[in-house]
Amino acid sequence: MMRRIVMRRIGMRDVAMTSPAALTRSRAWRGPVLMAGVIALAALVPVLIDKQDTLNLLFLICLHITLGQSWNILAGFAGQTSLGHAAFFGIGALVTRTLWLNGMFFPVAFLLSGLAAVAFAMLIGVPTFRLRGAYFAIGTLGIAEVLRITVSQNLPLISTMPAAEIAAYNLTLRYYVALALALTTIGAAALLLRSSWSLGILAVREDEEAAQATGVNVLGHKLLALFISSFFAGLAGGLFAFQQISYYPSAAFSPVWTFDALLITFIGGLGTIGGPVLGAIFFILVRQRLAVTLVEVHQIVFGILFILIVLVFPGGLMGAWDRLRPRAIAEALRSRRQLHKS
Amino acid sequence: MLHIEKVAAAYGDVQALWDVSLDVQVNEIVVLIGPNGAGKTTLMRTIAGLHRPRSGRILFEGTALHTVAAHQIVERGIILVPEGRRLFEGMTVLENLQLGAYTRRAKQQRDKTLRHVLDIFPLLAERRHDRASSLSGGQQQMLAIGRALMGLPRLLMLDEPSLGLAPLIVRHIFEIVKSIKEEGVTVLLVEQNARRALELAHRAYILEQGRIVGTGSGSDLLHNDEVREAYLGYAPVTARTLT
Amino acid sequence: MAQNIVYGLFVGGIYGIAAVGLALAFGVMNVLNIAHGELLMFGGYISFWLFSLLGIDPFVSLIICIPALFLIGLLLDRLVYRHVARLRGEAKIKNSLLISFGLVLILQNVAIRLFTADERTTQVSYIGQGINLFGIALPYTRLMGLVIALVTILALHLFLQRTDSGKAIRATAEDWEAAELSGINVPRVYMLTFALGAALAGIAGTLVSVTSSVAPSIGLDWTLKALIVVVLAGTGSIIGAFPAGLLLGLVEALSSIFISASYREVVGLVIFLLVLLIRPQGLFGSREAA
Structure with a gap:
């Protein structure tokens, strides 16, 4: 009980912190079994359903889970709200596309997308982490825009797969790559939270000065989160490059990728493992559903939802689950009232 | 004029005031003394409306202040x-x-x-x-x-006006406070400089660790042994343990 | 060369107005409004439609556009930004940024629904006409734009320096608690400030619709421009954002001569990043308000 209240007061991102403890409870077996079931089902989809639409939808969900989760590692766990996520995604796409279409074995080209993004993260990490909070956000946004403009100036032409590749286009293969990537990213995020670094990373998020004062290597932990985050963002970009038949290279650097990652993570629940997963499913399904009938309305809906989440339901969908129980509502109200008084 | 009834206040989880009750009558100088961190500033901020009390009431001439925005409290004087x-x-x-x-x-x-x-x-x-x-x-x-x-102002509240100032200037400021009172303004004064403040005060309250632990007329407290020990520098060793 | 510089100043004037609006909300309220460019875009559309439907000259339609954006600003403060007012410091800036990101999505897509995604330019009859001074072309639309920018800044400066409301804004920017203790209604000052910032975005949008074009997607670019300028000027500086805007216009003009026109945008961003990293207090950095 006490623990709950304390966790509530820490705020919106407590769910990630409770999960290791939750596993030790008696219902712990449910999680893994459920997860295994979902994974098996997801793996069997191409066998069970022979509809390209559905497969494409599932591909997009996996891509966006990776995108959201990778952003979540940096912003949700380490508290560094980056608005430059598109830079990593774009670099990954550019590297994989270029190498792959020039004949490199795809798995190698794919892996290099992640590594290239990490290399870029190494370049910008130390200087940008001198910036705090909102300044970090606008600084990273600036960097991503510099890249986007530079790429669109130098690579103005659309990139299209060779005819032979299009003829042999295999969506099922791409879906499996996406599924594997999404699962790896989720696994990496979960491992990170169970690792010895998690305490330091979460401490940096909660209070940087206090973390520094207690001897946490603040910069080191931020960089670690950034490298992991950029690695998977780069791979997501690589996956995008593998899937798209033709696109403008600068499209992969569009700030929309950052914004989608932000929406997905906030809608699902910032700083939680399940958040970006739920968020991506919700995001893609709603987008797909509304895009048919009401073209721009889904973005307006997401915008309103997003503002409401930031202002009123900081837990997102994951938090809403907790709040639905009466006791949790009472506690949340209490802690809100106290927050307002302070 | 000002009536404070069982006010409690907190910053997040840290409670700063417990059940503080205090009265200020028209045209008197009331002094609040106490060690650092006793909650004096919190109490002043709470009266001024910058901080909401967790419980209790603050009344000014019979109307509630603790639900009113700071700028409206200013409007009331x-x-x-x-x-x-x-x-x-x-x-x-x-x-x-x-x-x-x-x-x-x-x-x-x-x-x-x-x-x-x-x-x-x-x-x-x-x-x-x-x-x-x-x-x-x-x-x-x-x-x-x-x-x-x-x-x-009809009630002027001063929070540590002598802090960091030279003795000569402090004396000048206290004279001004006195003349302000003589113009008909009621004064609630928080001071570290307890001796000078008590000399000026009609009445005083002692706040320690968020609670009112004593009250009396200025001259009574000035001659009270415990107060002399704790706040007027007669026994510095005990004074230190209090802070 | 001279022509380029003059054009740089013309564009810089618009940057300045856009940035001062953003700087107002940021300097006074600690609200970082990423949707500022979207407000500018709406301002541009208002003057475009008033011209195409009713034939009102865009410089005249400012008398409708300014109050309209002022009202939108009031509304946004009431509906949205008031709810972050309780937060302090870093948390407030960050949350305001996040919220305004949601507003970006809403406003941009409302604009697409209402106006389609097409680019629009207010094609006044005297477009292309102008004065020729020592071989430098000075189009009327651009000249008028700069004049309006200068008048706006002068008016804002006088408002902040001379009027009680202006002083209350400056006082609130310095220390909102002390302002409350002086009897200033800080939430109302915030509302006024945000609305003024929105009105400035409206003016900038009108100038953009006349001198270049508006489309629902232009918001982010203009927010970035304004951000660059605000960081150049130093985040405590409000009026100082105007000369910084002129400077950015000038730098962009020069870089398109000496580097390449296609890297104009990049140069501004690179300067922005350098200033952010090396001199966070800005080029003209002083901590005083206005």
């Missing part, structure tokens, strides 16, 4: 000179004074009040076009008091 002066340092002395009379009530008489305040503080008149940040510490404190007077 309760004005706080905050700890650390909090001047608008980038603005001129004159602008600071003008801003002090921002409420509708005070604005009507702004020019008249300004003349009066500049009479009390002739130094400020000389430097009226200088930036507040260019003033010395003593002058800044006078400007802070002057700014509060511009709002036509």
Whole structure:
């Protein structure tokens, strides 16, 4: 009980912190079994359903889970709200596309997308982490825009797969790559939270000065989160490059990728493992559903939802689950009232 | 005039005030003394409306203050000179004074009040076009008091006006506080400089660790052994254990 | 060369107006409004439609556009930004940024629904006409734009320096608690400030619709421009954002001569990043308000 209240007061991102403890409870077996079931089902989809639409939808969900989760590692766990996520995604796409279409074995080209993004993260990490909070956000946004403009100036032409590749286009293969990537990213995020670094990373998020004062290597932990985050963002970009038949290279650097990652993570629940997963499913399904009938309305809906989440339901969908129980509502109200008084 | 009833206040999880009750009558000087961190500033901020009490009531002439926004409390005539002066340092002395009379009530008489305040503080008149940040510490404190007077206070609250000032200036400021009272303004004063404050006070309260632990007339407390030991420097060893 | 510089100043004037609006909300309220460019875009559309439907000259339609954006600003403050007012410091800036990101999505897509995604330019009859001074072309639309920018800044400066409301804004920017203790209604000052910032975005949008074009997607670019300028000027500086805007216009003009026209945008961003990293207090950095 006490623990709950304390966790509530820490705020919106407590769910990630409770999960290791939750596993030790008696219902712990449910999680893994459920997860295994979902994974098996997801793996069997191409066998069970022979509809390209559905497969494409599932591909997009996996891509966006990776995108959201990778952003979540940096912003949700380490508290560094980056608005430059598109830079990593774009670099990954550019590297994989270029190498792959020039004949490199795809798995190698794919892996290099992640590594290239990490290399870029190494370049910008130390200087940008001198910036705090909102300044970090606008600084990273600036960097991503510099890249986007530079790429669109130098690579103005659309990139299209060779005819032979299009003829042999295999969506099922791409879906499996996406599924594997999404699962790896989720696994990496979960491992990170169970690792010895998690305490330091979460401490940096909660209070940087206090973390520094207690001897946490603040910069080191931020960089670690950034490298992991950029690695998977780069791979997501690589996956995008593998899937798209033709696109403008600068499209992969569009700030929309950052914004989608932000929406997905906030809608699902910032700083939680399940958040970006739920968020991506919700995001893609709603987008797909509304895009048919009401073209721009889904973005307006997401915008309103997003503002409401930031202002009123900081837990997102994951938090809403907790709040639905009466006791949790009472506690949340209490802690809100106290927050307002302070 | 001011009636505080069982007020509790907290910053997040840290409670700063417990069941504080206190009264101020019209046209008296009431002093609040206590060690650092006792909650004196929190109490002043709570009365001024910058901080909401967790429980309890604050009444001013019978109407509730604890539900009212800070600027409306100013409108009712309760004005706080905050700890650390909090001047608008980038603005001129004159602008600071003008801003002090921002409420509708005070604005009507702004020019008249300004003349009066500049009479009390002739130094400020000389430097009226200088930036507040260019003033010395003593002058800044006078400007802070002057700014509060511009709002036509009926209850003036001063939070540690002598902090960091030279003894001569402190004496001057206490004289001014006394003359303000003689003009009919009620004063609630928080002071570290307990001796001087108690000499001035009609009544005083002692706040320790968020609770009122004693009260009495100024002269009673001045001669009370425990108070002498704890606050007037007769037994420095005990005093240290209290803080 | 001279022509380029003059054009740089013309564009810089618009940057300045856009940035001062953003700087107002940021400097006074600690609200970082990423949707500022979207407000500008709406301003541009208002003057475009008033011209195409009713034939009102865009410089005249400012008398409708300014109050309209002022009202939108009031509304946004009431509906949205008031709810972050309780937060302090870093948390407030960050949350305001996040919220305004949601507003970006809403406003941009409302604009697409209402106006389609097409680019629009207010094609006044005297477009292309102008004065020729020592071989430098000075189009009327651009000249008028600069004049309006200068008048706006002068008016804002006088408002902040001379009027009681202006002084209350400056006082609130310096120390909102001390402002409350002086009897200033800080939530109302915030509302006024945000609305003024929105009105400035409206003016900038009108100038953009006349001198270049508006489309629902232009918001982010203009927000970035304004951000660059605000960081150049130093985040405490409000009026100082105007000369910084002129400077950015000039730098962009020069870089398109000496580097390449296609890297104009990049140069501004690179300067922005350098200033952010090396001199966070800005080029003209002083901590005083206005």
